Amino acid sequence: MLEKNQTGIASEYYVAGELSRLGFNVSLTFGNTKSIDLLVEKDDKTVAIQVKGIQRTKSICWNIDKSKVKKNIIYILVNLHSDVISAKPEFFILTSNEVLDLFKDTPKQGMNRAYLDYKSLLNNFKYQNNWKKLEAVINY
Numbered sequence: 001m002l003e004k005n006q007t008g009i010a011s012e013y014y015v016a017g018e019l020s021r022l023g024f025n026v027s028l029t030f031g032n033t034k035s036i037d038l039l040v041e042k043d044d045k046t047v048a049i050q051v052k053g054i055q056r057t058k059s060i061c062w063n064i065d066k067s068k069v070k071k072n073i074i075y076i077l078v079n080l081h082s083d084v085i086s087a088k089p090e091f092f093i094l095t096s097n098e099v100l101d102l103f104k105d106t107p108k109q110g111m112n113r114a115y116l117d118y119k120s121l122l123n124n125f126k127y128q129n130n131w132k133k134l135e136a137v138i139n140y
Helices: 004-021 096-102 132-138
Strands: 025-028 038-042 045-054 061-064 073-079 090-095 104-106 110-117
Touching (some): 004 025, 004 038, 004 045, 004 073, 004 090, 045 061, 045 132, 073 096, 073 132, 090 096, 090 132
Parallel strands (some): 045 073
Antiparallel strands (some): 038 045, 061 110, 073 090
């Protein structure tokens, strides 16, 4: 089982690799840029990416603080499937508005702790591997 920081780092690297494979120039951010994990460039246009990862096939959900969601950032949710070595990571691409709409507030903590159920995105091609959404944002 991965530790929490390993899940985040592995997710960021998988997303960076996939975006590079798709022809994007990718830079990892370091330091005080916690709301942005990657900067992606194509055709002289740049977009910021926030990556959220879960590690196991049976993981329940991603968590987020909705009060920290910023406009014009693409969120890429990753299930690493680290418990099934032969399984490949899954990617779900969401705009900031979709994050605000889809993530559900935790009753006790409100917007400070929201979650999105993994099964609600599974096989939903509006989000799953929809890398064209990133192209649309860059070409906006």
